[in-house]
Amino acid sequence: MNAIGTLGSHCALQVLKGAKDEGFKTILICERRREGLYRRFRFIDKRILVDDYRFEYSFSENVQNELHDNNCILVPHGTYISSMRIEEIEGIRIPFFGNRWILRWEADRMLKERLMREAGLNIPRSISIDELDGSSNGNGNGNGNGNGNDKANSLVIAKLHGAAGGKGYFLAWDKESFMTQYNRLVSKGIVKSIDDLYIQEYVLGVPVYLQYFYSPLSKDLELLGIDRRYESNVDAIGRIPALQQEHSGIDEISYNVIGNSPLVLRESLLDEVYSMGERFVYAAERLVKPGMIGPFCIEGVYDQDGRFVAFEFSARIVAGTNLYVNGSPYSYLLYDEPMSMGRRIAREIKIAIGSNELDKVVT
Ligand code: AMP
Numbered sequence: 414m415n416a417i418g419t420l421g422s423h424c425a426l427q428v429l430k431g432a433k434d435e436g437f438k439t440i441l442i443c444e445r446r447r448e449g450l451y452r453r454f455r456f457i458d459k460r461i462l463v464d465d466y467r468f469e470y471s472f473s474e475n476v477q478n479e480l481h482d483n484n485c486i487l488v489p490h491g492t493y494i495s496s497m498r499i500e501e502i503e504g505i506r507i508p509f510f511g512n513r514w515i516l517r518w519e520a521d522r523m524l525k526e527r528l529m530r531e532a533g534l535n536i537p538r539s540i541s542i543d544e545l546d547g548s549s550n551g552n553g554n555g556n557g558n559g560n561g562n563d564k565a566n567s568l569v570i571a572k573l574h575g576a577a578g579g580k581g582y583f584l585a586w587d588k589e590s591f592m593t594q595y596n597r598l599v600s601k602g603i604v605k606s607i608d609d610l611y612i613q614e615y616v617l618g619v620p621v622y623l624q625y626f627y628s629p630l631s632k633d634l635e636l637l638g639i640d641r642r643y644e645s646n647v648d649a650i651g652r653i654p655a656l657q658q659e660h661s662g663i664d665e666i667s668y669n670v671i672g673n674s675p676l677v678l679r680e681s682l683l684d685e686v687y688s689m690g691e692r693f694v695y696a697a698e699r700l701v702k703p704g705m706i707g708p709f710c711i712e713g714v715y716d717q718d719g720r721f722v723a724f725e726f727s728a729r730i731v732a733g734t735n736l737y738v739n740g741s742p743y744s745y746l747l748y749d750e751p752m753s754m755g756r757r758i759a760r761e762i763k764i765a766i767g768s769n770e771l772d773k774v775v776t
Contacts, residue, residue, distance in 0.1 A: 414437070414438060415437060415438075415484045415485070415486055415762070416437060416440050416458075416480075416483045416486070417429065417438075417439055417440070417487075417758075417759055417762065418440030418441065418442065418483075418486070418487055418488070419441065419488045419489075419490060420441075420442050420443075420466055420490070420492050420493060421441045421443035421444060421447050421450075421451050421460075422444075422492040423491045423732050424490050424491075424730055424731075424735050424754075425490070426451075426454060426735070426738075427734065427738050427755040428488045428730065429441060429755070430456050430738060430756070431753050431754070431755030431757070431758060431759045432755065432756075432758075432759040433456035433458075434756050434759070435756060435760055435762075436763070437759055437762070437763075438458050438459070439456060439458045439459070440458065440459045440460075440480065440485055441457050441459070441460045441461070442461045442471050442476060442480075443461065443463065444463060444464070445462050445463070445464065448460060461476055461480075463476060466497070467496055467497065468496075468501035468502075471496070471497075472505050472507075477506055480507045481507060485507055486508050486509070486775055487508065487509050487510065488509075488510050488730065488758055489510075489511060489513065489516065490729055490730050490732070491727070491729070491731070491732060493516070494516060494520055499520050503516075503517070508775040509775060510706070510758055510762060510775055511706045511707045511708070511774075511775075511776065512697070512701060512703055512704065512706045512728070513776045514702070514776065515697060515701045515705065515728040516728060516729065518700075518701055518728060519726065519728045521574075522574055522611045525726065526539065527700070528696055528697065528700055528726070529726060531696035532689070532696035532697075533696075534693070534711070534713075534723040535721060535722050535723060536722065537615070537616050537722055537724055538613065538614040539612065539613050539614075540569050540612040540613060542591070542607055542612065545587055545591050545612075546587070567586050567587075568585070568586055568614075568615035569584070569585050569586070569612050569613060569614060570582060570584055570612070570613050571584075571585060571591065571594070571595070571610045571611070571612045572610065572611045572612075572613065573604065573610065574610075574611060579647075579667060579670070580667055580668075581598060581667075582666070582667070582668055583598075583665070584615060584666060595607065595610070616713075616714050616722045616724070617714070617716060617717070618713075618714030618715050618716040618722065619641070620641050620713070621676060621678070622639065622673075622731065622733050623639055623686055623710060623711045623712070624636070624637050624638040624639060624640065624731060624733060624734050624741075625637065625693075625708065625711070626754065626757050626761075627690075627694050627706065627709070628707075628761055629703070629704070629706050629773045630761065630764055630770060630774065634687065634694060635747055636743050637708075637734070637744045637754055638675075638733070638734055638736065638737045638754070639676045639677060639678060639743065640675055640676055640733035640736055641676050642672075642673055642674075642733065643670070643672045643673065643674055644668040644669060644670055644671065645671050646663070646665075646666060646667050646669075647666050647667065650663065650666065673732065673733040673735065674736075675737075675741070677742055679719075682721075686721075689711055689721070689723070690711065693709065693711060693726065703773075706773075706774055707729075707774070708729060708734070708754050708758065709729065710731040711723050711726050712725040712726060712727070713725070730754050730758070734753065734754035737754070738753045739751045739753070744757075761774055762774060762775075
């Protein structure tokens with residue numbers, strides 16, 4: 414029998430609950446300090462305790478041997494990307510559910526932009542420092558697709574490469590405001606040069622996270638849920654009137670994800686949601702063999718005209734799917750049973766084992 418395993422964080426509970434519901438043995442690689450939490454859940458059959466989630470501890474020879482002996486298939490999630498280097502993740506010798514090579518495309522902003530462009534997604538313009546000329550962000554000259562909005566605004570968002578949870582991001586409207594905030598990050602040792610930042614047009618709209626699952630077995634794309642993030646302090650600032658904001662001394666915004674809220678879209682927007690997901694699957698097939706397998710998420714905002722601008726993707730399960738341990742409005746339209754993303758992963762593995770096609774869903 415196979416086991417399904419993952420690191421104890423992010424969406425581990427949902428993944429292992431789903432695996433148990435589908436009849437798998439479940440394994441958690443667990444930091445000692447988190448053991449108390451995970452001991453509460455009876456669907457976790459085995460905990461492998463490690464000092465922390467850096468590669469040398471979480472995937473030491475001993476841990477990998479133990480996973481191997483248990484015939485374990487790993488489910489990668491955001492904590493793998495935030496705790497390990499991409500070469501380390503790629504080198505783990507335990508099979509991953511999904512395409513492990515695409516995680517590099519998620520972690521590297523340039524590759525990420527290439528894949529999104531290949532998928533024909535409407536993405537924000539990326540802006541070079543020279544375009545921040547003091548009055549505008551260089552409308553029309555950026556090297557991204559642009560959101561195609563004639564009423565382009567003059568705000569830009571500067572992001573750290575591979576930043577987890579939007580830490581260190583800032584908004585600027587000209588070179589001076591950019592340099593002030595850039596210098597602050599330099600003095601704190603967070604960045605060393607401008608090259609450490611990726612600057613993008615800021616797109617005004619409401620954030621939406623689209624949770625997909627692609628099955629290479631049935632070749633079907635499923636929309637299993639939608640969420641929005643609850644981020645501090647950016648979601649807190651709107652609770653203070655503008656005058657008080659100005660005098661509050663708040664000089665930093667952060668997008669630290671605290672939780673997620675459920676969301677359903679206007680039904681008329683769903684057709685485009687499916688076609689964006691399909692274009693993403695085709696693009697991944699062309700650029701990152703063997704293509705998209707299993708869960709992924711397209712992340713962006715809907716502007717005032719109901720147009721979607723995508724600023725990110727995750728090429729693996731996202732934590733926003735934790736909302737739907739018992740299924741979502743969208744999963745219920747597809748399955749007459751509670752179908753979380755974690756359970757859907759386990760179901761795909763079970764079907765693949767049954768039809769002797771496991772090689773199509775693991776790398
Ligand atoms: P990210 O790390 O790219 O997911 O971004 C963290 C947060 O920053 C997102 O949840 C959005 O709220 C915001 N954000 C990122 N990029 C943009 C953009 N181009 N325009 C507007 N908001 C953005």
